[in-house]
Amino acid sequence: MKVLHITRTLPQEMLGPMYLSRAVKDAGHDMQALCLPDPKWLSKIKSYAPDVITWSTMTGNHQPIYDLNRLLKRKFDFFSLIGGPHVTFVPDAVKDPDIDALCIGEGEGMLVELLDRLAAGEEWRDVRNVAFCDDGEEVVKNPLRPLVSDLDALGFPDRDVIYDAQSLYRNSPRKVVVTQRGCPMLCSFCFHHAWKNKIYGARNNKYVRKNSVDYVIAQVQEMRKRYPLDFVHFLDDIFNLKSDWLAEFCERWPREVGLPFDVILMANMTKEEHIAQLSEAGCIYARIAFEAANDYIRNTVYRKNTERSQLVDASNWIKKYGIRLGSLNMLGAPGGTVQDDIATVELNVQCKVDHPLCSIVQPYPEFELNDITREMGIAVAEYDDFPSQFNRESSIEVKDKVAIENLHKWFPILVRHPGLLPVAKRTLDKRFLRSPLLWMYMLYSEWLVTEQNTLYNRAQGNRGLGTWPAIDFSRRVVTKGSVRVLSLLGAKVVNKMATRLQMGDERVTAHVD
Numbered sequence: 001m002k003v004l005h006i007t008r009t010l011p012q013e014m015l016g017p018m019y020l021s022r023a024v025k026d027a028g029h030d031m032q033a034l035c036l037p038d039p040k041w042l043s044k045i046k047s048y049a050p051d052v053i054t055w056s057t058m059t060g061n062h063q064p065i066y067d068l069n070r071l072l073k074r075k076f077d078f079f080s081l082i083g084g085p086h087v088t089f090v091p092d093a094v095k096d097p098d099i100d101a102l103c104i105g106e107g108e109g110m111l112v113e114l115l116d117r118l119a120a121g122e123e124w125r126d127v128r129n130v131a132f133c134d135d136g137e138e139v140v141k142n143p144l145r146p147l148v149s150d151l152d153a154l155g156f157p158d159r160d161v162i163y164d165a166q167s168l169y170r171n172s173p174r175k176v177v178v179t180q181r182g183c184p185m186l187c188s189f190c191f192h193h194a195w196k197n198k199i200y201g202a203r204n205n206k207y208v209r210k211n212s213v214d215y216v217i218a219q220v221q222e223m224r225k226r227y228p229l230d231f232v233h234f235l236d237d238i239f240n241l242k243s244d245w246l247a248e249f250c251e252r253w254p255r256e257v258g259l260p261f262d263v264i265l266m267a268n269m270t271k272e273e274h275i276a277q278l279s280e281a282g283c284i285y286a287r288i289a290f291e292a293a294n295d296y297i298r299n300t301v302y303r304k305n306t307e308r309s310q311l312v313d314a315s316n317w318i319k320k321y322g323i324r325l326g327s328l329n330m331l332g333a334p335g336g337t338v339q340d341d342i343a344t345v346e347l348n349v350q351c352k353v354d355h356p357l358c359s360i361v362q363p364y365p366e367f368e369l370n371d372i373t374r375e376m377g378i379a380v381a382e383y384d385d386f387p388s389q390f391n392r393e394s395s396i397e398v399k400d401k402v403a404i405e406n407l408h409k410w411f412p413i414l415v416r417h418p419g420l421l422p423v424a425k426r427t428l429d430k431r432f433l434r435s436p437l438l439w440m441y442m443l444y445s446e447w448l449v450t451e452q453n454t455l456y457n458r459a460q461g462n463r464g465l466g467t468w469p470a471i472d473f474s475r476r477v478v479t480k481g482s483v484r485v486l487s488l489l490g491a492k493v494v495n496k497m498a499t500r501l502q503m504g505d506e507r508v509t510a511h512v513d
């Protein structure tokens with residue numbers, strides 16, 4: 001069978017379809033990908049003539065996917081399969097007559113079995129992990145197969161499937177690697193507790209899995225032979241999940257790989273020796289999730305189970321060992337106020353965070369935070385109302401909403417330049433300042449990315465004019481600015497063409513564009 005995975009070109013290469021493709025190809029089928037926008041997308045679909053088109057959904061990107069799928073169903077004959085977190089939590093999507101089936105949960109085993117059945121012309125409706133709806137009303141959810149127990153047995157992700165479709169990812173000397181699935185924590189704003197408890201009803205001993213260090217090192221060595229590679233981003237939610245694993249990794253990595261890398265750490269599991277080991281091994285950037293300074297919000301609302309002193313200690317150790325410190329923060333908690341969020345700025349200042357990252361709370365479907373906002377009567381009315389970007393506005397009716405959204409735009413600047421706090425405070429309740437503050441935020445975020453790039457360039461040994469911060473920053477702003485203007489103009493042209501061709505839905509063309 002021929003499978004085509006369609007996705008947008010995201011800021012980061014997608015590992016999900018790469019793992020799926022490994023399983024598909026190992027089972028003797030074929031898989032390709034299409035990264036939109038691609039001016040030749042329709043002719044590529046026509047010439048590949050896929051039997052199955054797959055999509056991966058996250059809340060906020062789901063609607064354009066359904067629209068595009070519907071559009072393609074009018075033009076081509078294929079089996080349409082959608083997986084990923086959004087449909088796993090909101091399987092009602094399959095009532096759409098143009099979606100043939102959904103994959104609930106992990107997809108490798110399900111996809112292979114489905115393809116085998118389709119190839120043999122056999123019934124597929126009883127395949128485990130499938131959800132389908134034949135009458136437009138009743139959604140049937142089949143039982144799930146067990147979670148993958150041995151991650152190493154999945155083989156290395158098939159990077160070619162995405163790199164062949166988007167050479168930007170192949171050519172980049174920085175690539176992403178994941179070494180675990182699952183997380184033992186129960187944070188109310190994250191998918192893990194819902195995936196573990198509501199979808200799989202699993203315990204931590206089955207849910208939290210880690211690749212062996214052998215597997216990780218062999219994968220990176222293989223990547224190095226095949227693609228440009230000077231830097232590794234480890235995507236793991238908690239890189240220091242297991243102290244003995246971390247010690248083995250940090251001891252072997254410099255000898256057997258020797259590339260610089262970055263990680264995300266969990267403060268309540270962090271010991272000073274972890275940071276010392278990571279620093280020796282070549283880690284140059286570590287992120288810690290602060291989320292909120294207010295203890296009640298952090299531990300009772302968000303269920304982060306982390307003391308303030310653990311955040312401060314972990315930050316101090318990271319700085320002490322010369323690693324750049326990043327923080328992850330969330331504003332706009334249900335029940336919180338703008339004062340609570342200002343306290344989060346202050347905690348970041350106290351910890352001398354170099355790269356403060358901040359988003360606005362989104363209570364995604366089936367997450368405990370969604371239940372909390374429902375009980376408080378401030379939940380998102382419909383799941384289709386979620387914004388496509390989590391870092392612009394709040395989707396729930398929190399107190400001080402305008403002030404919190406404006407503070408979010410100030411956040412990184414205030415952490416790095418706390419003297420501006422009195423000025424910022426005066427602007428917080430001014431709705432008309434939203435746009436200028438957004439521009440300021442986007443520009444400053446680009447500057448932070450430039451700083452980050454400078455760090456990576458140094459670690460990779462890159463030199464030359466293009467690596468100078470001022471030049472890198474200007475190039476980035478000019479390119480992104482031009483792309484933004486061109487895409488606005490382009491969207492108009494495509495919309496006109498689309499209307500002429502009676503393709504219909506404007507939203508589809510806006511997203512394709």
Ligand code: B12
Nearest residue numbers: 014016054056058059061083084085103106107190191390
């Ligand atoms: C890396 C990452 C990103 C990257 C790359 C995204 C990508 N598509 O790979 C970037 C930074 C771009 C990103 C962006 C966003 N992300 Co993100 N991201 C992650 C993260 C940390 C890891 C994803 C990953 O690589 N996992 C490893 C791979 C192997 O697993 P996987 O992708 O889940 O795929 C498996 C299954 O889900 C399933 N599957 C997935 N798709 C399909 C499709 C088919 C056909 C089948 C059969 C199976 C299947 O099978 C795969 C193999 O078992 C997860 C959290 C996590 N730990 O998983 C959040 C997460 C997926 N992101 C999330 C969100 C919300 C977003 C955003 C929507 C935020 C926003 N509003 O801006 C955007 C949307 C981007 C977009 N337009 O698609 C949420 C999703 C929750 C939800 N209800 O949808 C998560 C779960 C984090 C959270 N809040 O809990 N993200």
Ligand code: SF4
Nearest residue numbers: 183185187190192237
């Ligand atoms: S520690 Fe991170 S990955 Fe784990 S549940 Fe909490 S937010 Fe999710």
